[in-house]
Amino acid sequence: xxxxxxxGSELKKPGASVKVSxxxxxxxxxSYAMNWVRQAPGQGLEWMGxxxxxxxxxxxxxxxxxxxxxxxxxxxxxxxxxxxxLKAEDTAVxxxxxxxxxxxxxxxxxxTLVTVSS
Amino acid sequence: xxxxxxxxxxSGSPGQSITISCTGTSSDVGGYNYVSWYQQHPGKAPKLMIxxxxxxxxxxxxxxxxxxSGNTASLTISGLQAEDESxxxxxxxxxxxxxxxGGTKLTVL
Numbered sequence: 288x289x290x291x292x293x294x295g296s297e298l299k300k301p302g303a304s305v306k307v308s309x310x311x312x313x314x315x316x317x318s319y320a321m322n323w324v325r326q327a328p329g330q331g332l333e334w335m336g337x338x339x340x341x342x343x344x345x346x347x348x349x350x351x352x353x354x355x356x357x358x359x360x361x362x363x364x365x366x367x368x369x370x371x372x373l374k375a376e377d378t379a380v381x382x383x384x385x386x387x388x389x390x391x392x393x394x395x396x397x398x399t400l401v402t403v404s405s
Numbered sequence: 406x407x408x409x410x411x412x413x414x415x416s417g418s419p420g421q422s423i424t425i426s427c428t429g430t431s432s433d434v435g436g437y438n439y440v441s442w443y444q445q446h447p448g449k450a451p452k453l454m455i456x457x458x459x460x461x462x463x464x465x466x467x468x469x470x471x472x473x474s475g476n477t478a479s480l481t482i483s484g485l486q487a488e489d490e491s492x493x494x495x496x497x498x499x500x501x502x503x504x505x506x507g508g509t510k511l512t513v514l
Binding site for chain 1 (some may be wrong): 462501502504
């Protein structure tokens, strides 16, 4: 069955960087795009963008340019989200989500909590 | 891209039906038949319940149905059950992105 398994919770200080992983199994990794979604504490879902698992080309939503980087390692069917120069307002759960077809997120990772605090 | 508009909360009694609305614009909801609905229980990942306005993924109860009229999409849950109590989010494809609604908390009384 399709599974997306994310890395564990992270506690970081302001200004640091974090890299979240999302390992896929149960399907051909390069056949489906991967999206990233943020959920701040007590808030709704926010689409961050997506990465083509064919070409590695990322697309970032407004508000997620500059400090956010999507990347892949297709040899291990894994997508990555790196956030640099962390701020307190980056504290959130970050989800990876497989794009089953146009903007249909049919499988989700379990989420990774990133806490930014001094 | 502004978030789609959903009511903050809805409620219903077991066995009743409820409808959650999701209002966008002609650039998103009204312009494409690519509206999805997700259910999210506390502390859990979202789960796809409806895609392409009205299609149900395999395994999702037929008590869940979706529709669209103009710039507003709707999710209807019939025969409410206690397990339906959750947060629900709509989303829509746009020309260059995906946008989510603000979420609706469903309470089963």
